[in-house]
Amino acid sequence: MSRIYFDNAATTSLDPEVLSAMMPFLTEKFGNPSSVYSYGRETKLAIENARKSVAKILNANPGEIFFTSGGTESTNTAVNAAIRDLGCKHIITSPIEHHATLHTVEYLEHSGQAKLSYVKLTPNGHVDMEHLEELLAGSPDRTVVTLMHANNEIGNLLDIKAVGELCRKYDAIFHSDTVQTVGHYPFDLKNTYIHFLNGAGHKFHGPKGVGILYVNENIHIKPYLNGGSQERNMRAGTENLYGIVGFAKALEMATATYEKDSEYIKGLKTYMGGKLQELFPGISFNGDTYGNSLYTVLNVSFPRNEKSDMLLFSLDMAGICVSGGSACTSGATSISHVIKALNNGRPEELVPIRFSFSKHNTKEEVDTVVEKLKELA
Numbered sequence: 001m002s003r004i005y006f007d008n009a010a011t012t013s014l015d016p017e018v019l020s021a022m023m024p025f026l027t028e029k030f031g032n033p034s035s036v037y038s039y040g041r042e043t044k045l046a047i048e049n050a051r052k053s054v055a056k057i058l059n060a061n062p063g064e065i066f067f068t069s070g071g072t073e074s075t076n077t078a079v080n081a082a083i084r085d086l087g088c089k090h091i092i093t094s095p096i097e098h099h100a101t102l103h104t105v106e107y108l109e110h111s112g113q114a115k116l117s118y119v120k121l122t123p124n125g126h127v128d129m130e131h132l133e134e135l136l137a138g139s140p141d142r143t144v145v146t147l148m149h150a151n152n153e154i155g156n157l158l159d160i161k162a163v164g165e166l167c168r169k170y171d172a173i174f175h176s177d178t179v180q181t182v183g184h185y186p187f188d189l190k191n192t193y194i195h196f197l198n199g200a201g202h203k204f205h206g207p208k209g210v211g212i213l214y215v216n217e218n219i220h221i222k223p224y225l226n227g228g229s230q231e232r233n234m235r236a237g238t239e240n241l242y243g244i245v246g247f248a249k250a251l252e253m254a255t256a257t258y259e260k261d262s263e264y265i266k267g268l269k270t271y272m273g274g275k276l277q278e279l280f281p282g283i284s285f286n287g288d289t290y291g292n293s294l295y296t297v298l299n300v301s302f303p304r305n306e307k308s309d310m311l312l313f314s315l316d317m318a319g320i321c322v323s324g325g326s327a328c329t330s331g332a333t334s335i336s337h338v339i340k341a342l343n344n345g346r347p348e349e350l351v352p353i354r355f356s357f358s359k360h361n362t363k364e365e366v367d368t369v370v371e372k373l374k375e376l377a
Helices: 016-026 038-058 071-084 099-110 129-137 160-169 241-256 258-279 308-317 337-342 363-376
Strands: 065-068 090-093 115-118 143-146 173-177 196-200 211-215 297-303 350-356
Touching: 016 241, 038 065, 038 241, 065 071, 065 241, 071 090, 071 099, 071 143, 071 173, 071 196, 071 211, 090 099, 090 129, 099 115, 129 143, 129 160, 143 160, 160 173, 241 258, 258 297, 258 363, 297 308, 308 350, 308 363
Parallel strands: 090 115, 090 143, 143 173, 173 196
Antiparallel strands: 065 211, 196 211, 297 350
C-alpha cells in the first residue's frame, strides 16, 4: 500500500540535496568545532558559513543568529530571558499558541515571576489587535509579547510588522514563534521591530533536532544553557554540526524556489478545499482559510457521527497521514486547545482534521484522499 503524507506541518521529508550537504560532516569531517587543529577549524568554518547564509536570507546580522535544538528550546530561551534579563514582569500571549510557549508562560506565572494576560481572538482566530493595544497600554510593568507568526493547526498568519510597531510604541519586548514560516516566507529582520524569532529545520525539508534563535543585537541576554563557550558563550554544548549545515542548505533551497513552491502548494490547498466543500456540505473550515493564512495548511471540521469519530484512525489504516491538531496531538482523540478556543464550547460536535501540504504532494493524491473520505466520513 502506497502512503500519502499530508502532515507536513508536523514534519517534512529530508531533501536528498540537504542530506548530501550533511554527509561529509557525518563521515570524514567529524572534528569538534571547538578544537584548534585543522579538523576542528574546518568544521567551525562550516558552522560560521551556515550562520552567514541564514542571516543573509533573514536580512539579519550573523551575530544575531544562534543555533539551537529547535523551536521549543528557542522559545523557552527567549521567553525566559525576557523575564530574567530584560526586566519584563508581564507576559501577553494568545490561547492558541504552541505548547512550547503556553507551558513556558504558565510556569512563569505559577512560579510568581510574571503576570500573564491572554489577548482576545476574532471569530476566525486572528489576534484582536485593539485588545492587544489595550493590554499593552494598561500594563504598569514592562511587557513581553509572545505571539506566533503562523498557527501550526489552523494556519492563521499574524501581521508581525503591525504587532512589532505596537510593541515599539509601548516599549515591549516582542518574541514570535516563526517555526511554521521560516523557510516558507521571506523575512526582513533589519526592518522589523522584533527581539526574538525562532525556526526549525525539519519544517522545510531540513533535518530534525536543529533550529535557530534570532536575538536582536540591541538586547543582551544571559545563556539559557551553561557550560562551554559554544555559540559565542550563548549556548553551551558541542554543536549539532551536520544539523547546522543541513539547516542552512535547506533554507537556501527553500528560499531559491519560494515563489514557485508557494504558488504550487497554495493551489493544492485551494483545490482540496473546493473538492471537500462540494462533496461534504456539512463541513466547516477552521481559521481564516482563504484569507491571511498559511498556504500549506487546511484545517477542516467534519460533523461528528459514528463514522467520522474514527476518521483519523481509518485514514491511517488506509495509508493516509494527517493529524487532528499539532504533532503533539497527532493520533489523539481529544480536541486540541486551538479548536476549543475557536468553537465557543461546542468542539465536541466536530471532528477536526489538519491536512498540510508540501511541494512533493500532487493533485492525484488529493483526489485519492477525497475519494477515501467519501467512504469514511
